[in-house]
Amino acid sequence: MSDVLELVDVSVVREGRALVDQVSWSVKEGERWVILGPNGAGKTTLLNVASSYLFPTKGTATILGETLGRPGTDVFELRPRIGMAGIAMADKLPKRQTVLETVLTAAYGMTATWQEEYEEVDEQRARAFLDRLGMNDLLDRKFGTLSEGERKRTLIARALMTDPELLLLDEPAAGLDLGGREDLVRRLGRLASDPLAPSMAMVTHHVEEIAPGFTHVLMIRQGKVVAAGPIDLELTSRNLSVCFGLPLVVERNEHHRWSAHGLPLR
Ligand SMILES: Nc1ncnc2c1ncn2[C@@H]1O[C@H](COP(=O)(O)OP(=O)(O)OP(=O)(O)O)[C@@H](O)[C@H]1O
Secondary structure: OOEEEEEEEEEEEEOOEEEEEEEEEEEEOOOEEEEEOOOOOOHHHHHHHHOOOOOOOEEEEEEOOEEOOOOOOOHHHHHHHEEEEOHHHHHHOOOOOEHHHHHHHHHHOOOOOOOOOOOHHHHHHHHHHHHHOOOHHHOOOEHHHOOHHHHHHHHHHHHHOOOOOEEEEEOOOOOOOHHHHHHHHHHHHHHHOOOOOOEEEEEOOOHHHOOOOOOEEEEEEOOEEEEEEEHHHHOOHHHHHHHHOOOEEEEEOOOOOEEEEEOOOO
16 A cells, blocks of 8 residues: 655744644555544644645655655645645635535636636536535535535535545534534545545544544644554553543444543542
8 A cells, every 4th residue: 555645753843833743644545544632732734734735844744655845746736636625725715606616616726616617527526526415405505605514514525526635624523513413424434434535634623523434543742643553553541641631531332433531520
């Protein structure tokens, strides 16, 4: 299996502080990673490196075989190969555009529609991704009028539109109610279990949001790696407690879903 992402001793330093501190992490083809860590741990900063929007201050980041900052690496060629769904992207998209247009524009590397004609084949693809994410009844709705859950699902469909080799999801379930979260987890589980789906890395705050099918976990605290590896081996009470800085118990049920809770204060 080849490396989709290879970070070696990567640090991102701002105002003298390492937001990401000597992180080495490799994602191989077909792996589905969960990134866990407390607020401010550096998760989004790490995704920004993985999506080629942020270059490391130190160390090397190689994405889909292209090393950032090396002569010959063109980030404008690299970026369409990476699907990214997160709040930062939602803010860039025109609110008056329909759901279908929002997904369709991804095929043309733009955030606005302009006046060009879309290929029939692209429209079919956009409809298929939206169908898979349960957005069939909302194709003509304005993006700006969607609920949080509908917006998240549209963004994932949009990120899949370029047929990316690496899919990065930044807190896809944040702000969703219980039903919305469970609906999304089911859909992410289907995606994660699809052998044709791209390699994935998903930032989340809650182990309850990890869909079955995710294979690996990266835990970070204060920019440093606490644990990294197969989820069955590394997502332990001990590692989670170190990561979040308080005693936690993590469990997995027979449906392959995770839950975590703190121990009562004495
Ligand atoms: N450009 C910047 N300059 C200085 N500090 C920054 C900059 N960008 C982010 N930070 C800080 O870096 C730290 C890591 O931020 P980051 O957004 O990566 O964390 P996170 O793990 O995604 O947090 P959260 O879970 O709260 O979203 C935070 O303390 C943040 O305030």
